[in-house]
Ligand SMILES: O=C(O)C(=O)[C@H](O)COP(=O)(O)O
């Protein structure tokens with residue numbers, strides 16, 4: 001039988017979780033705090049559940065320094081669920097803002113009860129002429145998100161502001177320069193994926209061109225941070241919304257977190273009525289994907305897996321205990337680990353080819369090819385077999401692209417990264 005301690009698992013998600021967290025969670029699953037019931041059995045409407053949820057929310061806000069004007073939602077449906085949710089909700093917000101503008105132009109006082117027909121014609125015109133959502137396509141996940149938007153709304157509303165493949169021989173691996181991005185005027189959102197798990201591409205920082213200039217309408221920026229959240233400091237105030245699945249750096253599969261600016265929720269902005277959206281020919285999202293509904297119910301509109309929230313909460317507690325400087329401390333370690341692994345790869349550039357360009361290398365998913373012999377597939381097979389022999393597992397690249405991928409999430413210890421770097425060296429130097 002293989003023991004946990006013998007393995008360093010570099011899988012891309014679900015990923016490794018800290019052993020003490022799992023041990024505490026195992027106990028909580030059987031008998032939570034001496035209540036005689038496991039946490040997965042307690043009602044999600046109980047005080048116990050509410051405390052678990054509120055503590056996890058507060059600890060997340062502390063760790064990431066989330067300002068008070070943001071709300072944290074725990075949702076379901078994973079990253080793919082959010083591909084759809086962001087479209088439904090952000091288009092709704094765009095419509096509502098437009099509606100308010102049209103009412104103002106018509107001199108109709110805010111809150112006055114008027115028939116939707118009065119503005120539907122004007123609004124329909126605005127939708128047809130101006131509604132756009134912008135996507136920065138820098139890898140498989142942002143591509144998938146943009147495809148979902150086109151499926152829900154129609155491709156005419158989706159603007160691919162940039163596509164990395166166009167500057168990189170048809171493959172992902174780079175981020176085009178900001179000045180080449182073809183952004184729309186006041187889009188319903190600009191969407192991007194901060195770290196692309198499959199392709200090993202990460203934005204080095206928040207894009208300059210998406211920063212508010214303090215004059216024009218603030219850009220609505222939405223980011224998928226499923227695979228790099230909790231690993232570096234993020235300027236939350238620049239975002240309208242950030243989402244992430246739990247199963248990499250936060251916890252186990254089953255919950256998806258949304259950090260959303262409160263000014264995009266009631267009472268500031270209402271969700272347009274289903275009848276108005278129907279008149280405009282725009283899609284109406286499922287109620288469980290409605291940010292307004294989830295926020296109004298403190299994430300408990302329907303049954304939420306409190307056990308999954310608990311695991312996330314325990315991960316956050318352990319991060320807060322380990323790093324007095326919160327996410328900055330974890331960021332320093334994440335960079336150190338990534339640098340070690342990239343340095344070993346770069347030191348043997350005749351044996352390894354890193355997939356992404358140096359300017360966009362992911363600290364979280366280190367993707368490379370093994371070109372030790374001309375038969376790359378055979379070299380990679382040997383690399384994986386050799387690594388597994390010494391307990392380095394989960395290194396196979398995503399099935400869509402092949403190659404090797406070392407996912408360097410927070411639970412990979414410095415020793416684990418050192419062991420991988422040493423193996424990269426010794427494999428290259430072996431006959
Ligand atoms: O971003 C990634 O990497 C992911 O693995 C996706 O977030 C996974 O999406 P779902 O499978 O949870 O829809």
Ligand SMILES: N[C@@H](CCC(=O)O)C(=O)O
Nearest residue numbers: 012013014197198398399
């Ligand atoms: N998160 C994993 C799995 C995604 C999938 O294949 O559905 C990855 O990027 O490899």
